[in-house]
């Protein structure tokens with residue numbers, strides 16, 4: 001793999017770094033803005049695979065790193081919520097091989113349901129956190145993260161943001177290192193079996209590790225000081241650093257790289273060296289709170305700048321402590337379901353029924369907009385089935401009967417199966433109706449494969465989970481597969497009038513994915529000949 | 530101008546999902562890279578495939594800092610869809626250059642007319658045509674543009690896109 005300088009996005013840079021670091025496996029679940037990392041890793045010759053969800057991805061990663069291999073795990077910020085259970089305990093166990101997991105945050109919610117700040121996860125769980133500002137640092141920190149993890153036996157969260165993931169700039173790669181080949185799992189129950197008796201000392205070990213890492217971080221060269229006029233000193237990290245340098249070229253700057261555990265004494269000395277110490281960070285006041293807890297006086301941003309991403313103009317306003325209202329963002333044209341989208345057919349039918357559509361996340365969420373306006377709730381992946389059941393349990397019968405849960409095929413694989421288990425286990429009196437809009441792809445994030453497509457991340461043949469077989473095996477009594485508006489309408493009319501547990505699968509391929517899928521299948525045919 | 534060292538060129542590209550806004554930005558950034566200057570490109574492509582507004586920023590110069598064009602500081606605004614000028618014009622600095630479809634289809638709204646006329650421009654490749662028009666303002670070597678077009682388009686489209694680029698360039702100054 002060439003080490004010439006190249007123009008790469010942050011995501012591409014992480015993939016290249018993973019390859020150069022000799023990772024044995026990249027694993028994740030799609031989610032903007034993280035998706036391209038694993039796609040790229042696969043294209044440039046690495047082994048990469050989609051997991052059904054982020055919890056599974058993180059656990060596959062833990063296993064690989066327990067066995068001693070280097071592993072990259074990727075997800076968007078809300079994916080870390082799904083993977084939070086393994087996250088908190090893997091900080092206790094630690095890992096043997098290098099494990100870097102990407103949390104791709106989305107300040108401003110370009111394509112997300114919230115703008116949670118995952119720096120809080122690093123602190124809450126106790127893993128290390130690196131925050132790259134641009135693709136060059138995304139490359140360097142991915143490789144550094146592998147080394148730090150192996151040194152301290154503690155996983156590293158590479159906290160990216162949309163602007164780092166999706167911006168391109170020039171990257172100069174370093175020579176690749178030799179891949180680490182995992183040979184065997186070395187048994188060590190005191191480290192890897194978190195029963196209370198072993199977990200209590202493990203928690204203490206974690207805190208001791210973090211103390212040592214903090215000591216190391218205090219003098220690590222990765223946290224850089226840019227000299228300048230001491231009347232203004234700015235503490236910052238990630239892409240904000242670049243906005244700061246442009247907004248206040250004369251200011252003295254402390255640019256932090258490893259932001260958990262923080263080099264508190266270095267920050268204290270920096271703050272003491274300037275007249276005014278200002279923290280510039282996107283979203284939550286993570287750094288401000290940490291500085292103030294440590295008794296370091298500093299200014300932060302006003303609450304109005306917590307919302308949305310920062311840019312040079314907003315950083316200038318933060319420096320000037322400008323509280324005047326910001327100009328309203330220009331309103332562009334909102335996205336719409338594509339012409340010929342199969343979801344249009346389903347929603348045109350659904351609109352004719354007087355239903356409450358307890359929805360989920362995917363392209364189909366766009367049906368909340370005109371002309372359909374047939375999506376009544378959307379919280380997180382998988383919530384359609386479970387929240388629909390909740391409504392059915394508490395509403396009077398005639399209202400309960402109006403509730404349908406609407407979910408996509410990839411979302412169903414991600415977190416719909418446990419909802420079906422609950423439906424069978426705790427059936428509402430009126431039964432329930434689940435609709436799976438099976439367009440045979442993960443369309444929303446750019447048409448990735450999933451366990452129901454029968455093709456792997458690189459579109460080669462894989463095992464296949466057949467939704468209707470699973471649903472029947474789990475105990476749903478009325479399972480129908482439809483492909484036309486007429487069939488769908490008939491199935492829905494029937495299901496809404498029984499007390500059965502119904503699943504209606506509307507199976508029609510995504511208009512944009514159709515030709516690609518045909519090409520993948522044609523390629524697989526010729527392989528077999 | 531915006532940059533600390535005052536020599537960053539700022540371009541904002543805008544249009545609708547599916548029009549090739551990001552492809553055009555990729556080609557522009559690649560050409561700048563091949564021309565040997567520092568360059569950054571930034572895009573927001575959340576759900577761009579579904580026809581919503583899309584923009585991408587490209588900045589080049591001796592050292593580019595922020596990947597985003599500071600608000601209101603675009604030197605050039607390249608708009609690929611007639612409906613998208615109004616919501617993006619605030620990005621253009623005073624005295625900045627607006628390049629839009631007027632140069633190729635007049636005041637019309639329908640880019641499909643390009644598929645009937647005799648020019649090498651079509652509703653698929655006019656993004657590269659507009660890049661040709663933009664290119665007249667910069668001094669990148671010609672082969673940087675050609676290589677950039679090749680790097681970002683499948684081989685069977687190379688020739689017609691080179692022609693679209695050349696045609697766009699020929700419109701400059703008219």
Ligand SMILES: Cc1ncc(C[n+]2csc(CCOP(=O)(O)OP(=O)(O)O)c2C)c(N)n1
Pocket residue numbers: 029030031032054076078079082113361362363364381407408409410411412439441442443444445
């Ligand atoms: C926990 C979590 N992971 C990932 C995402 C990003 N995401 C949103 S919807 C979706 C899947 C959409 O696929 P599908 O359900 O098949 O619907 P389609 O878009 O194909 O209509 C993904 C990956 C998310 N919102 N939350």
Ligand code: SF4
Pocket residue numbers: 336337338340341342343363439443444510511512513578579
């Ligand atoms: S990408 Fe596919 S599923 Fe999404 S709106 Fe377009 S046709 Fe529909």
